[in-house]
Amino acid sequence: MHELAITEGVVDAVLERLPGQRVTCVKLEIGALSGIVPDSVRFCFDLVTEGTSLEGAKLEIAQPPAVCHCRICVSDFEPVGPFAICPCGSADVTVLAGEELKITSVRVA
Amino acid sequence: MCGTCGCSADALITLLPAPEPVPASAVHAGPQATGPGETSADHVHTHVTAGNHAHGPHEHVHDHSGAGHDFRHLVPDSPESGRTIRLQQKVLAKNDELAAASRQWLRDRGILAVNLMSSPGSGKTTLLARTISELAGNMSVSVIEGDQETVLDAARIQAAGGRAVQINTGTGCHLDAEMVARGLVGLDPPSGSVVVIENVGNLVCPALFDLGEAAKVVLACVTEGADKPLKYPHMFRQADLVLLNKIDLLPYVDFDVRQYCSDLRRVARDVMLLQLSATTGEGMQAWYDWLRQRVLPPPA
Numbered sequence: 001m002h003e004l005a006i007t008e009g010v011v012d013a014v015l016e017r018l019p020g021q022r023v024t025c026v027k028l029e030i031g032a033l034s035g036i037v038p039d040s041v042r043f044c045f046d047l048v049t050e051g052t053s054l055e056g057a058k059l060e061i062a063q064p065p066a067v068c069h070c071r072i073c074v075s076d077f078e079p080v081g082p083f084a085i086c087p088c089g090s091a092d093v094t095v096l097a098g099e100e101l102k103i104t105s106v107r108v109a
Numbered sequence: 110m111c112g113t114c115g116c117s118a119d120a121l122i123t124l125l126p127a128p129e130p131v132p133a134s135a136v137h138a139g140p141q142a143t144g145p146g147e148t149s150a151d152h153v154h155t156h157v158t159a160g161n162h163a164h165g166p167h168e169h170v171h172d173h174s175g176a177g178h179d180f181r182h183l184v185p186d187s188p189e190s191g192r193t194i195r196l197q198q199k200v201l202a203k204n205d206e207l208a209a210a211s212r213q214w215l216r217d218r219g220i221l222a223v224n225l226m227s228s229p230g231s232g233k234t235t236l237l238a239r240t241i242s243e244l245a246g247n248m249s250v251s252v253i254e255g256d257q258e259t260v261l262d263a264a265r266i267q268a269a270g271g272r273a274v275q276i277n278t279g280t281g282c283h284l285d286a287e288m289v290a291r292g293l294v295g296l297d298p299p300s301g302s303v304v305v306i307e308n309v310g311n312l313v314c315p316a317l318f319d320l321g322e323a324a325k326v327v328l329a330c331v332t333e334g335a336d337k338p339l340k341y342p343h344m345f346r347q348a349d350l351v352l353l354n355k356i357d358l359l360p361y362v363d364f365d366v367r368q369y370c371s372d373l374r375r376v377a378r379d380v381m382l383l384q385l386s387a388t389t390g391e392g393m394q395a396w397y398d399w400l401r402q403r404v405l406p407p408p409a
Contacts, residue, residue: 002283002314009200017196028200035317035343083342083375091378105195 003040006101007048010041014054014106025058025107032066033084033098066098120288123275124295125263204318207286211293211321219300219405224322226344228337229310231330232354234262236387236396237305238269243390244397245270248404249302253292255284255309262307272296283314286321300407303400312341324403330354331364335372342376350381350399357386 014023026045030036038061045059069076070086070093077086084093199205215222227233234254241250251272254262263275274296276288289306298304306322308315327348329337332355338345345351351373359366370382383399385392 002317005281005283005285005314006200006317009203013196013198013200013203017198018194033343035313083339084346085375091375101200103196103198103200105193105197107193109192 002035003037004044004048006036007041007044010045010103011048011052011054013103015052018053018106018108021053022109023054023057023106024109025060026054027060027062027104027106029062029064029100029102029104031064031098031100033079033095034101036101038063062104064097064100067096068093068098069096120279120281121277122288122291122295123260123263123277125260125267125273125275201317201319204286207290208319208321211286211290212323214290214293215304215321215323216405217408218298219407220298220302220304221324221400221404222304222306222320222322223400224306224308224315224320224325225328226308226312226315226325227310227328227330228312228333231310231328231333232387233307233310233328234265236328236352236354236385237271237307238265239387239390239393240305240397240400241266241269241271243393244400248397248400249299250400251296251298251302251304253284253289253296253304253306255288255307257281257309272298278309282309282311283318284308284320285318289320301404303404312337312344316341316344316347324349326350326352328352328354329369331356331359331362331366335364335366335369338369338373338376345373345376345380348377348380350383351377352396353382353384354387356384357389357391 010026010028014026028041030038030041041061042059049055049057066079066084067076068079068084068086070088070090072090072092073086073088075086075088076096079085079093079098084095085091086093211222225233225237237250237252241252244250252263252266252274254260254266254273254275255278256262256275257278257280259277260275263273266273274292276284276292278284278288284306292306293304296304306320308320312327325348327344327350329351331353353366353369366384373380373382381399383392383395385396387393
């Protein structure tokens with residue numbers, strides 16, 4: 001359940017950056033290859049924000065798709081599931097996108 | 110989590126020095142704790158402050174020229190609204206920054222740190238106890254032990270002649286950079302030595318947290334099934350080395366080593382794989398050679 005620690009990290013970072021400000025919305029980016037389950041973060045968010053200036057804030061999660069580049073057939077592709085395997089069968093790939101795990105913005109009252 | 114500085118202060122760190130058995134002393138005071146330079150009277154813990162990273166009561170001083178620094182400054186979306194604030198901040202920025210400080214601290218002292226991860230029961234502690242006793246006199250290996258509860262693993266390392274610090278994460282399912290930084294201060298490893306960070310037995314959560322290690326090693330074993338690389342690709346994708354343990358049991362279990370290698374290559378194309386048995390000692394030499402090739406020279 002690392003999503004709890006991740007959600008605590010989000011709330012701590014926002015509290016540190018915006019001390020005392022009433023936060024009404026938090027926007028996150030959680031990539032398809034980040035290893036984080038967005039629904040678990042949603043579940044933890046209300047628990048973790050309770051009693052803080054983020055309590056009751058809306059949580060919006062964007063989920064950028066994974067994009068990989070195959071060095072064998074020299075093309076970009078979106079992998080299926082968590083495996084970075086090119087449709088040509090090659091595993092010689094670099095991950096271009098999908099590992100994002102960041103707070104993009106917050107909205108304050 | 111520590112209410113003062115946001116560290117995971119509910120982790121308890123216990124130092125078990127070796128070889129003389131001495132009573133375990135608790136390094137961390139628990140949920141009330143604070144770091145050096147902090148003013149709260151009942152708050153006692155230590156931060157690794159290498160790498161232009163100073164920790165005061167609640168100010169952070171950072172070297173903003175550092176590569177990979179991901180704290181951006183607040184940029185209002187537009188002067189008109191002034192209500193949406195762009196942060197573009199990595200969620201794990203604080204962990205990653207502490208890990209970078211530990212990495213520099215270790216490099217400055219000529220210490221090789223390895224993050225050892227596996228599922229529970231794969232033989233991490235058995236591997237380390239054998240490594241410590243067989244390399245005694247040639248290589249100094251100390252251990253940061255991560256477990257939810259008990260000091261049993263640290264006691265096993267101590268019995269093998271190694272120095273160990275035990276971190277109990279309580280409900281936590283992984284070690285983070287803050288816990289390891291405090292563990293390093295408690296352990297105080299000598300220059301030219303190896304520190305193995307034995308992570309909490311778990312193939313999911315530890316994959317996300319940089320601890321400041323020089324290499325990630327995943328320990329698998331033939332009794333846990335050959336499908337682990339495909340089931341836990343995040344863990345295996347990041348590994349620098351995979352050790353396949355308990356090969357002495359291959360005649361008794363249904364484990365296809367060739368299939369395992371092929372599946373491992375699907376998620377981690379270039380990772381090195383060594384097969385060994387920490388119980389019989391078979392294949393251990395290659396693991397020792399891997400360590401020897403990476404040990405840092407003590408600083409001049």
